[in-house]
Amino acid sequence: MQQLDALTSLKRTFRRGEYLYRCGENFHSLFAIRTGFFKTQVLHEDGREQVTGFQMPGEIIGLDAISSDVHTCDAVALEDSEICEIPFDRLETLSRELPSLQRHLHKIMSREIVRDQGIMMLLGSMRAEERLAAFLLNLSQRFSARGYSPTSFYLRMTRQEIGSYLGLKLETVSRTFSHFQENGLLNVRVREVEIMDMLRLRSFVSHT
Amino acid sequence: MQQLDALTSLKRTFRRGEYLYRCGENFHSLFAIRTGFFKTQVLHEDGREQVTGFQMPGEIIGLDAISSDVHTCDAVALEDSEICEIPFDRLETLSRELPSLQRHLHKIMSREIVRDQGIMMLLGSMRAEERLAAFLLNLSQRFSARGYSPTSFYLRMTRQEIGSYLGLKLETVSRTFSHFQENGLLNVRVREVEIMDMLRLRSFVSHT
DNA sequence: CATGGTTTTTGACCTATATCAAACGTATTT
DNA sequence: AAATACGTTTGATATAGGTCAAAAACCATG
Numbered sequence: 001m002q003q004l005d006a007l008t009s010l011k012r013t014f015r016r017g018e019y020l021y022r023c024g025e026n027f028h029s030l031f032a033i034r035t036g037f038f039k040t041q042v043l044h045e046d047g048r049e050q051v052t053g054f055q056m057p058g059e060i061i062g063l064d065a066i067s068s069d070v071h072t073c074d075a076v077a078l079e080d081s082e083i084c085e086i087p088f089d090r091l092e093t094l095s096r097e098l099p100s101l102q103r104h105l106h107k108i109m110s111r112e113i114v115r116d117q118g119i120m121m122l123l124g125s126m127r128a129e130e131r132l133a134a135f136l137l138n139l140s141q142r143f144s145a146r147g148y149s150p151t152s153f154y155l156r157m158t159r160q161e162i163g164s165y166l167g168l169k170l171e172t173v174s175r176t177f178s179h180f181q182e183n184g185l186l187n188v189r190v191r192e193v194e195i196m197d198m199l200r201l202r203s204f205v206s207h208t
Numbered sequence: 209m210q211q212l213d214a215l216t217s218l219k220r221t222f223r224r225g226e227y228l229y230r231c232g233e234n235f236h237s238l239f240a241i242r243t244g245f246f247k248t249q250v251l252h253e254d255g256r257e258q259v260t261g262f263q264m265p266g267e268i269i270g271l272d273a274i275s276s277d278v279h280t281c282d283a284v285a286l287e288d289s290e291i292c293e294i295p296f297d298r299l300e301t302l303s304r305e306l307p308s309l310q311r312h313l314h315k316i317m318s319r320e321i322v323r324d325q326g327i328m329m330l331l332g333s334m335r336a337e338e339r340l341a342a343f344l345l346n347l348s349q350r351f352s353a354r355g356y357s358p359t360s361f362y363l364r365m366t367r368q369e370i371g372s373y374l375g376l377k378l379e380t381v382s383r384t385f386s387h388f389q390e391n392g393l394l395n396v397r398v399r400e401v402e403i404m405d406m407l408r409l410r411s412f413v414s415h416t
Numbered sequence: 417c418a419t420g421g422t423t424t425t426t427g428a429c430c431t432a433t434a435t436c437a438a439a440c441g442t443a444t445t446t
Numbered sequence: 447a448a449a450t451a452c453g454t455t456t457g458a459t460a461t462a463g464g465t466c467a468a469a470a471a472c473c474a475t476g
Contacts, residue, residue, distance in 0.1 A: 042329055045414055050329040064325060066318035073325065092311065096304045103300065109317040110274035116324030117272060117280065121250055121258040123331035124375035128463070159424065167332035169464055174425055190424065190472070206253055336433070366453065377434055382455055398442075398454070 007094060008032065010085040020061065020075035020083065027065035029085045033057050036081020037156040040073045041164070051165040053115070054078070054157060056142055060086075063112050078156040123167045126205070131166040132176045133204035136186070140195060151198065155191040215302060216240065218293040228269065228283035228291065235273035237293045241265050244289020245364040248281045249372070259373040261323070262286070262365060264350055268294075271320050286364040331375045334413070339374040340384045341412035344394070348403060359406065363399040 011034070014020060020031060020038060038055040052073055055061050065071045066088065095102040122131050144150035155162070159170040166173065177188045185201050187194040195201060219242070222228060228239060228246060246263040260281060263269050273279040274296065303310040330339050352358035363370070368378040376384075385396045393409050395402040403409060 042325055044329070044333070048333045050325075050332045052325050052328050063318055064321045067315050067322050072322050092307070092314070096307065096310065099300070099304065102304060106300070106313075106317070107275050109314070109321070110271055112321050113272045113317070113324065114275050114280050116321065116328065117250055117258075117260050120260050120324065120327055120331065121252070123328060124258045124372065125252070125256045158422090164332065170424080171426085171465085172463055174423095175463090178425075367455095368453080378454080379435080379456085380433060383433095386455075 007090055008084045008086055010087075012083055012085060014077040014081045014083065016077055016079050016081075018077050020077065021065075021071045022074050023071055025071045027062065027069045027071055027088070029087050030060055030062040030091065031075075031083045031085055033059050033061065034082040034084055036083075037078040038075050038081065039078055039157060039161060040075050042073045049164055051157075051161050052119075054139075054165070057146060060108055063109055128166075128168055128172050128176050129179065130205050131168065132162075132173065132180070133201050135162065135166055136193065136195065137198075137201060137205060140198075151195040153193055155193060215298055216292045216294055218295075220291055220293060222285040222289045222291065224285055224287050226285050228285065229273075229279045230282050231279055233279045235270065235277045235279055235296070237295050238268055238270040238299065239283075239291045239293055241267055241269065242290040242292055244291075245286040246283050246289065247286055247365060247369060248283050250281045257372055259365075259369050260327075262347075262373070265354060268316055271317055336374075336376055336380050336384050337387065338413050339376065340370075340381065340388070341409050343370065343374055344401065344403065345406075345409060345413060348406075359403040361401055363401060 010029075014036070023043065033055055035057055038061060039051050040053045040055065040061065041049050041051045043049050055075075061075055061083075062071070064073060091101075091105065095105050122134055126134065139153060139155075140150045143153050157165075159173045162168075163170040163173045168176075177186075180186050180201075181188055185195070185197050187196060218237075222244070231251065241263055243265055246269060247259055248261045248263065248269065249257050249259045251257050263283075269283055269291075270279070272281060299309075299313065303313050330342055334342065347361065347363075348358045351361050365373075366378070367381045370376075371378040371381045374381065385394075388394050388409075389396055393403070393405050395404060
């Protein structure tokens with residue numbers, strides 16, 4: 001336990017807009033988010049961006065870099081945030097001694113793979129309304145798991161970032177929010193979302 | 209080394225169409241493909257399917273199941289195949305003793321995460337022609353790495369499976385193949401592909 | 417607390433891809 | 447070798463979402 005504490009003792013803060021790491025930088029640590037909100041994105045050479053995830057407190061960021069010892073995406077703070085750095089070689093060493101830590105690390109990496117599968121499903125075979133509904137339900141569930149309201153929350157990201165994540169243009173995201181509001185599924189005032197009819201929103205995504 | 213051999217000594221063969229595992233089954237082993245070709249897919253309750261990957265010899269399958277000890281997708285043989293089973297608890301035990309094996313496992317899992325990021329990019333921000341070009345170049349590179357021709361290969365999957373993987377309908381896949389052929393980028397005769405102009409095909413995907 | 421820049425909303429129009437349908441090839445079974 | 451099922455190609459048409467544009471709302475800064 002002391003060893004684990006020592007492992008996660010390096011803390012750092014980031015202002016909104018600051019980069020935790022950039023694509024191409026050398027990898028030596030994973031990062032656990034303590035407070036705040038991040039996005040990860042891949043930039044295409046022609047300027048197109050793809051947001052690959054939004055990360056909240058308790059989540060681990062940087063797993064993609066293990067494969068080649070180089071970061072393969074950018075991680076950007078969407079609000080003032082605090083992270084703790086986990087030097088990866090020390091994590092590996094320690095996880096050889098602590099089977100439960102080893103198991104935990106494997107589960108975290110596997111969970112990331114499962115999450116990515118879900119996004120493939122979303123991008124590959126869902127329509128705009130289904131994508132946005134799935135996105136909001138996912139946020140809701142994660143806020144809920146952290147003790148916040150599952151129905152009422154503040155979006156840290158722009159319409160354009162949501163769109164990039166969901167494979168939609170920002171106008172489509174905006175319109176879909178408006179449709180949802182017209183249909184009484186939720187109230188939106190820009191970044192403030194209140195889910196009014198969770199069940200009907202769910203029926204959008206797993207529509208039998 | 210002997211230990212490693214013992215670890216991978218369980219071999220099994222699968223006929224085309226057979227399931228290596230199904231979504232919902234309990235997890236206990238990873239699988240290394242020795243010969244053949246597999247696809248992994250997630251099925252939505254309403255019948256929609258999403259192909260999440262095509263796997264070739266040397267690749268490891270089943271990583272998604274570590275997170276919850278249950279398989280989260282189906283794995284289906286696309287041709288007669290041979291796999292070797294790797295009991296995961298024994299792999300974990302052994303990787304505590306062999307740092308290089310531990311490192312290797314982490315890289316494999318991370319590589320899967322990076323691969324998924326690439327697919328997100330593809331599904332989220334590329335057009336049909338770019339997607340198919342990226343898909344063919346990826347196959348080409350992987351065949352090449354296994355000592356096969358990078359320009360001439362046989363597709364083990366149907367147009368519909370390619371479409372599902374790329375977030376396109378099978379007709380669109382078929383038409384895009386035809387366009388590529390009309391433009392002298394490649395020759396297709398159903399499942400047989402010959403890339404004629406690799407450079408121009410590349411320029412489709414990373415088009416500056 | 418006014419100002420300039422960014423983000424969001426909404427409208428009108430357009431296009432890439434989906435859908436529907438039919439014909440044609442190619443494999444598998446008997 | 448014929449019959450049958452399955453996969454592929456191609457055409458005609460429809461539509462979801464993209465593009466372009468302008469106004470409105472928001473917010474960060476001096």
